[in-house]
Amino acid sequence: MLDLRHLQVLRAIAREGSLAGAARALHYSQPTVTHHLASLESHFSARMVRRGSRGATLTEVGEALLPHADAVLSRVQLAEKEVRDLVEHGTPTLRVGTFPTAGALLLPPAVKSLRGQGVELSLTEGELPALLDGLRSRQLHLSLVFSQPGDRLDLEDDVDVHPLLDDPLLLALPADHPCAARDRVPLAALREEAWIVGTTDWDPCDRLLTWACRQVGYEPLHALRTDDYGVIQGFVAAGVGVALLPRLALGSPRDDIAVRPLDGPPLARRIAVAMLRSTISRSAADLLDALRAQADRITAAWAHETVSPRPDGVSGGA
Structure with missing residues (x-):
């Protein structure tokens, strides 16, 4: 089953260019990042990340999943903010530009x-x-x-x-x-x-x-x-x-x-x-x-x- 942490790890690797960088960005240990990446790859039965001496890059499958991961994580972040605003203020907060x-x-x-x-x-x-x-x-x-x-x-x-x-x-x-x-x-x-x-x-x-x-x-x-x-x-x-x-x-x-x-x-x-x-x-x-x-x-x-x-x-x- 997909876990939000799997998607966070994939996005962090894409942004940071390495598993170590992703671990620092997420405040995880590197073994934790490796574990979530392995779980994600097992879920899809496909490699998501290509590792080398210069860091890590997403495979074609990882690149295909990345925009969906971004969308899901952004939607979760929006849901958290809206619900917290409602709980803290008792009324919805509408953010207008x-x-x-x-x-x-x-x-x-x-x-x-x-x-x-x-x-x-x-x-x-x-x-x-x-x-x-x-x-x-x-x-x-x-x-x-x-x-x-x-x-x-x-x-x-x-x-x-x-x-x-x-x-x-x-x-x-x-x-x-x-x-x-x-x-x-x-x-x-x-x-x-x-x-x-x-x-x-x-x-x-x-x-x-x-x-x-x-x-x-x-x-x-x-x-x-x-x-x-x-x-x-x-x-x-x-x-x-x-x-x-x-x-x-x-x-x-x-x-x-x-x-x-x-x-x-x-x-x-x-x-x-x-x-x-x-x-x-x-x-x-x-x-x-x-x-x-x-x-x-x-x-x-x-x-x-x-x-x-x-x-x-x-x-x-x-």
Whole structure:
């Protein structure tokens, strides 16, 4: 019969590269590691580890078992944490991730409604890669995420993605720019402009910008890279470049910049909730419902406003 210790030993050998290293990592004696490895190999009637003068590596059979061992051990760790939270606090703890602009406008009203139901929340703010890592490692039960429409986030099959809203991308340019007098600005008119973009090439807004510029025959020139929307607006005002800003991140426009929609196909980033299927179902479902309601309110407000305001002081990245 399989024992969790068998899987822990296999994973430790894979990570440490030797039985001695696995023993140190697990605080076992080396004979104990050898015993559990032998039991595992006996269970499957196959060698799991290849030992040599330079250490130990997994065989093909061991490599096939390793991702299942990781999944089982991660699920057990999550179960232990959820049950301990419930025993210690008397209420479930829901671990939620968010990126800054969603944390400012989408999440607080939803959290307020859930806290009134006696649910404990642990909130983590971060950029998208860190949030996705948190979901993969089961450190987060659910997270607000964003992507380019049509993209698939690199998440496992046991994570469901629930769309909330499409966040339009708006053009920010200096208030005295010739195109500021237009109601809508075609990208073709910005061929000679420099663009202020994000720090990473995977950013959905920047990939959409590159795609849209290519449709009208040019590659956007990058003047500056930053993920801080306050910094972006400052450098736009200074005439360093122009930028695409998500509407959630815009806030009340500065007097020295102009914000205009682009002429042509609408560009937007998709905001969604990524949620583990194995999470605390009732609490997570209630938060998802509250987030959907807040997303509907934001979308309705956008339909009646030229620019969506945001609270003062929200100037962070994504």
